[in-house]
Amino acid sequence: MMEGTVRTTCPYCGVGCGVLATPQPDGTVHIAGDPEHPANFGKLCSKGAALGETLGLETRLLHPQVNGKRSSWEDALDLIADKFSTAIKEHGPDSVAFYLSGQILTEDYYVANKLMKGFIGSANIDTNSRLCMASSVAGHKRAFGSDTVPCSYEDLEQADLLVLVGSNLAWCHPVLHRRIEEARAKRPQMKLVVIDPRETASSEGADLHLAIKPDADTALFGGLLAYLAKNGALDTDYIQQHTVGFSEALEAAQAWGGEALKRATRLSHAELEVFYQLFANTEKSVTVYSQGVNQSSQGTDKVNAILNCHLATGRIGRAGMGPFSITGQPNAMGGREVGGLANMLAAHMELGNPEHHSIVERFWTAPKLAREPGLKAVELFDAVADGRIKALWIMGTNPADSLPNASKVEAAIASCPFVVVSEVAQQTDTSRHANVLLPSAAWGEKAGTVTNSERRISRQRAFLDLPGEAKPDYWQLTQVAQRMGFTAAFEYGSPSDVFCEHAKLSAFENNGKRDFDIGAYAELSEEAYDGLVPFQWPAPDGAKPDATHFFGNGGFFHADQKARFIAMQCASTSTSTSYDQEPLTQSDHLTLNTGRLRDQWHTMTRTGLSSRLCGHMPEPSLDISPVDAEALGLASGDIARGRSEHGEVLLRVVATSRQKAGTVFAPVHWTDQFSSNARIDKLVAAELDPISGQPAFKQSKVSVERYAGKAYGFAVTRQKPEVKGFDYAAAVPCAGGWRLEYAHDRQMQHAELQIALGLSGAKDVQWVQYTDSAGGRRAAAFEGDQLLAVFMETAQPVVLSRSHLIAVFERPRWEAADRLSVLSGWPSADQPAKGAIVCSCMNVGVYEIQKSIAEGAHCTNSIGAATGAGTNCGSCCSELSRILHDQSQLAAE
Incomplete structure (x- = not known):
């Protein structure tokens, strides 16, 4: 462990907050926001603030494993090189694939992309960023000729109108939301419009919330474009000088009018008029969009519908205005910069562009450089399933949980002849199928760079020693590349070597022709790299461009330097004029929307270690409107069975007016490591945007019914419970131990519960038990004067003070006379509880x-x-x- 305070960057969302990490003498790490970092100025969200609680080694993978047994690095790396080389020799380069993550660093991404595309000769390398940002990439490239985000965070504070589309910014990017709220407090005239089918934390304080029909954003912004033209709100000079295709786009948009628009959006004329007038009359407008736009079978069209409106008004590239795609992961942007997607080359260059191909081929001296796009994420795992992929390397992600039709994906991974997984966690739903497990360096142990949503590159720095035999991801890739015979191209001694090569490539034969250029940093010394301060690109060598904005004066990256308007055809809509859905019957299908919770991250391998973060929403839940809940015989606290043609899950019901009739919402985070049957992507169909290949995670059809269990229970225990034996179970850490919610189709035997609660190995356990007249059970297990576990079980969902039981579980000593009080389930007057x-x-x-x-x-x-x-x-x-x-x-x- 290092001494002193280290400046680094948060490993969660795309805001890219600066963090001050200060190791303490007792082995803990004090975490604070970095007041000098321009992304957050010292602020942190709940997840970032709890980073110090997630650094323990209890769940870490610390040594290489081959077929479940500990191995040396030499043997593991030799095996990987041999298996990949053999597959390539026997079946060709397209028989192998890499699947990466927005959690790895730019340097890791760069080496992986160079190895697969440049030297193996296949573009079968994709990333979980395909699941969150691919439609934005495709929309940018169609309109701008490049994957360029034109805005900066300051624009959010300088705008007079902020439009949030498909973005629960308050929960998913809290620090940005806090910056906006502070700006609104200083400038009350600043307006906020939230466009989201759900009522969310972001819509709470909005001046206008448009509860749009799911997936109707293309229609909404098509209608806006037509309105802008009709009401004289166009910037005709900008359109004429810097764009092409406006007439065709406007003609298509004019099909969205009157009843067709109301049917498509399920918004009233008054709601549409208020929004359209506000946008038309407010020059300094920023449209922020995220997964509600991107994660759709028409995501790219949605993006371009938004971009059309900004191009038509010239509201781009100037302070306080522009379309702003907010990324979900800390290094989704960095992955895009190095060509981490299957249809891209490094440094924002194009696989299908002969000039770009020549530039990368010559720079890397890579005569095998891939010429055709590779398999995108869903297609890639389809190829694994049907046997086309013989060797697969998964790095820093959990596709058995996060891809649509997740059960099919997991089965594909299990059937693959050779699977490598680089991970920090010992057990994930993906790693259980690995032939080779490689222990990767985690946040706090690895060094490199990440790029946030405003194109700002920041350092992640190590402040902890590498535990066990863990190694950085770039090192793992470099070692395999050398064993495959590519030594000369992969002689990297440190992350700075990789970064400087990446920077040189960005500038190579660029001269302003390409948007991504960080040539100013191509000759950094090791010392300068260590001290690198956050900077925005472009940063070409010897120039001082306006790094804050793009396209204020045109300068797009199509050959004619003009932006493209994209014409979106009016899709067919229902002829019904009713904008409120009728109550459901049990056989009806609801539209499933999936997304993030405030305090959890992805599949909980990090946030699931923090009892503080797990206290807010400790169970997998299903939000449903009260109207639909009543029609289906559901009440809050029940367990619901959700089904689609692809699988089923069990979730706790939350009946809430914040959810619109006909729709349900479930979080994405739950895995088999924390729940018995809540991997929500088992239900999601693999329906893709035809341009970007991004899956639609917010429009699957599901049926919902009440689960009629025979036993419902709540427990607190010292050891992590075993969730597999229950129909429904969710286990998360709490102060002093773990909390468990469960439901089952029968009352479990006492011996079964002991195993589930981790008590099978405990000695001299003394039980205090109580059974009521209805068959409910309450029991507490003690070892000496320490409380080991307590559980309460009834025939209906358990009603008790969970916070009270968790609090008494922290009590260090229990006298025999006090033990019965544990079973009350409620605090006494002198024992106040926190509540949820x-x-x-x-x-x-x-x-x-x-x-x-x-x-x-x-x-x-x-x-x-x-x-x-x-x-x-x-x-x-x-x-x-x-x-x-x-x-x-x-x-x-």
Whole structure:
């Protein structure tokens, strides 16, 4: 462990916050926001603030493994090189593939892309960024001629109108949302419009929330383009000087009018008019979009419908205006820069462009450089399933959980002749099928760069020693490349060697012809690389361009330097004029929308280690409208079975008016490591955008019914519970141990529960038990004066104070006379409980918030002053407002 404070970058979302990590004498690490980093200026969200709680080694993969047994690095690397070389010799270069992640660093990405495309000779290298940002890439390239994000974060604060489309910024990018809220407080005239089928934390404070019909964004922005033309809001000079194709795009957009537009969007004329007028009359407008736009079978068209409106008004490339794609992962942008997608070359160059192909081929001295696009993510795993892929290397991601039709994907991985997985976690749903497991360096142990959503490149720096035999990903790739006979091209001694080569390639024969150029950093010394401060590209050698904006004066990257308007045809719509869906019957299908929770990240391999982050929403849930819940015989707290033609899951029901009738929402995070049957992507169909290849994660059809279990339980235990034996189970860490929610089709035997609660190896266990007249059970296990586990089980969903049981579980000693009190399930008057956690940053529960309101707190600021809730990242403020509103309503009745 290093001494002193280290400046690094957060490993979560695409905001790219700067972090100060200070190792402590006791082995812990103090985490704080970096006040000098221009992405966050010292702020951190709940996940970033809890990074120090996720650095333990309990779940880490620390040594190479071959077929489940510990191996040396030499043997593991030799085996990988041999298997890949043999597959290539016998079946050709397209018989092997890499699948990467926006979690790895740019240097890792660069080496992987160079090895696969340049020296193996195949473009079968893709990334989980295909699942979140590919439609933005495709839309940018169609319109601009390049994958260029024209905006910067300052534009969010300088805009007079912010439009959030398919983006729950408050939960998914909380620090950016906090910056916007502070800007709105300073400039109350600034307007916020949120376009989202759901009511979210982001829509809470919006001036206008458009609860649009799922997947209707193309129609909405097509209608906006027609409105802008009709109402004289076009920038005709910009259109004439810097664009082509406007007439065709406008003609297509004019099909979206009147009843057709209302049917398509399920919005009223008044709602459409308010939004369209606001956009037409506000020059400084920024449209922020994310997964609700991209994760669609028409995602690329949605992106271009948005870009059309900004090009038509000339609202691009100037302060406070532009279309702004916000990336989901910390290095999705870095992966795009090095060509990490199967249809791209390095440095934003094109596989199908002969000039670009020649540039990369000559720079790398790579005579085998791939000429054709490779298999995109879903296609790649289809090829694994049908046997075309003989050897597969998965790095830093969990496709058995995160790809659509996840059960098929997992079966494909299991059937592949040779699978390598580079991971930090010992057990994932993907790694259990690996022939070779390689221990990778984790955040805090590895060094390199990442690029955030505003094209800002920042350093991730190591402040921890490499544990066990863990190695950086770029090193693993380099070693295999050398064993495959490519030594001369892969003699990298450090990440800085890789970065400088990457920078040189970006500048090679560029001269302003390509958007991505960081040639100013091509000759960094090791010392200069270590001290690299965050910078935005472009950064060409010897020049000082406006690094904040692109395209204010045209200069697009098509051959004629003009942007392209894209004409989107009016899709067929229902002839119904009803904008409210009728109540469902049990046989009807609902539209499933999937997405992130505030305090979790991807498949929980990191955030699932923090009890603080797991306290907010500790179970896999299904949000459903009260209308649909009633029609289906569901109530909040029930377990629901969700089904599609691809699989089924069990989830806890949350009936909420924030969900529109006909739709349901479920989080993406749950895996078999934390739940028995909640991998939501098992239900998602592999329906793809035909241009980008990005899957549609927000429009699958599912049926929902009540799960009628015979036993429902809640437990707290010292050891991680075993979830596999239950029909429904979810286990997450809590203070002092683990909490378990479960439901089953029968009452489990006491011996079975002991195994599930991790008590099978405990000695001298003493039980305190109680069985009520309805057959409900309550029991606590003690070893000496320590409480090992407590569980409560009933024939219906368990009603008790979970926070109370978790709190008493932390008690260090239990006298015999006190043991029965554990079984009450509720705190006594002198034992106040927190209630469900609302503010993860400050660990504040709902009961504490309600108490502060009862004692006079009248706004979110006064709740924060009394409890600390909402005073860090602010992403819980919308929940504080709802609690305050509910309490006020009760007081008025």
